[in-house]
Amino acid sequence: MQTPLNIAIVGATGSVGEALVEILEERAFPVGDLHLLASMESAGKAVAFRGKNVRVREVDSFDFKQVGLVFFAAGEAVSHTFAPRAIEAGCAVVDLAGALQAPAVVPEANAQAFLAGRKAVSPCSPAIALAVALAPLRGMLAMQQVTVTACLAVSSQGREGVAELARQTAELLNVRPLEPAFFDRQVAFNLLAQVGAPDALGHLTLEKRIAEQLRETLGLPLLSISTTCLQAPVFFGDSLALCIRTQGPVDITQVRAVLSVAPGLELVEEPGDYPTAVGDAVGQDVVYAGRLRPGLDDPCELNLWLVLDNVRKGAALNAVQIAELLIKDLT
């Protein structure tokens, strides 16, 4: 067994924070003391870990010298403020908010490139799904363009997103007037064309992040990426439709053979079957792929459908996998 490491989770009371606590326990991560941190609002709450209750404390007054590794899962602003303090205190850091200047890592795609690091970013959920599915194809396909429509679960916006979809749905079914609050309009039984505000050209932060993180984790700096991020009325699980264009013709049989043994991926290919967020991905550790098919009219094209649990592999699980790489150096 490895030497236990003292660990802090910032944002421990959120969707992702709760999943982090669960996954550290599930995977028997060598945790010494576990420090659960959040804002003033949640301080004092108790969270179960390995059969004991751990009290949540405020991050503001936490002394990061007590721990060797910190997960940041409390939004960009919190990472910006506290990650530098943790690093100064000598901690290894995994940032789930994408705020840190640090390598973006998806262990199935770029574990090698990262071995020496003491800080890392766990990419956004769509970038993780894409990296897991495309990394094994790097050797056989000269990928030129990836076009992705990412349909995000409301849980990708945290607990408040989940609560808002539930509230809106109940209001509509009870024929009460709908009052959108957290989302800017009706998301129940609807699709929103964007998640967050666009920049002057019309691109979302998340769309740009997916492109950058995917190029980085795949090690393909010239890959051209087009993404559209939608907000879907789905509680948990992101769904992605993607179209890949390559330099030469695609051999689908060969792609199938590679993807069917790809780490972290499960290809659902029984005739007529396909994976869905709710039916397959939620609560699971792998990215599910389906609808693998050639282009309708372009031999240099490949189409694929991906679903994953945005809170697990799309966030907490990937972060713990990164931590498993980190502790090889730490313990």
Place this chain on the structure above:
Amino acid sequence: MQTPLNIAIVGATGSVGEALVEILEERAFPVGDLHLLASMESAGKAVAFRGKNVRVREVDSFDFKQVGLVFFAAGEAVSHTFAPRAIEAGCAVVDLAGALQAPAVVPEANAQAFLAGRKAVSPCSPAIALAVALAPLRGMLAMQQVTVTACLAVSSQGREGVAELARQTAELLNVRPLEPAFFDRQVAFNLLAQVGAPDALGHLTLEKRIAEQLRETLGLPLLSISTTCLQAPVFFGDSLALCIRTQGPVDITQVRAVLSVAPGLELVEEPGDYPTAVGDAVGQDVVYAGRLRPGLDDPCELNLWLVLDNVRKGAALNAVQIAELLIKDLT
């Protein structure tokens, strides 16, 4: 005023059939006698048209010689069986099921090409949305590839699709066990990766139809098209995310200028605003467009979001517009 024409609607009791009756009245189409036809099940029902009740009759025993124009909105099998009879009886025919060997027409895109016809297909809803949005760009952009993710409303599967989403949602909110019936799995709070069964290569009939009908209505036989059709938990209104790749660089300002005056299209471009199926499209006649933006890294790329009422412009309204072209020759 034009000479009135006797008209039959086959499938008059369905979502699209009901919209056809409404739209003929709204647009003051020169209807003489209106014959409403359906299966045995609905025979005898009454439907209001211009303040009077019209009885629904069985299509099997209908004598098409009584009418000059027939709308087919009762599925492919019914079109296959009865459209030839109507044509033999001398009727002009608009087929909404896509079963007839006839030109596919979207008046905003290819009215010219069609002027001489007496039979026409009204394309599937996603193809109509795409034709309305892309037709005005044909002159200025050398479009090479169109990649589309079409998120379909359950009403695109007719009344039963609507009933099933309502039933599933109620079951889930009441924590009763879910029993998918019309759809093969949970569609409420989920996204299904396909609509109908795929062929041996993995393509859906609808995906192939979108590509064929779009090439035809745009008059661009070499346009390469990649489509993915999803079933979304939305009652009414289809939503499409599209990425267009062109031979030369795209001038977004020029595209905006063209689309802002395009017939049948409304561009929603106030800062931070974008159209949605439920908030904008439902009950309206135009296709709404938004999120017009360049590529993230490819100057020869254009991205766009479209929503439309699948039952109106996606079906009934487009069919009536086709009929308005047809009657120029008939009356």
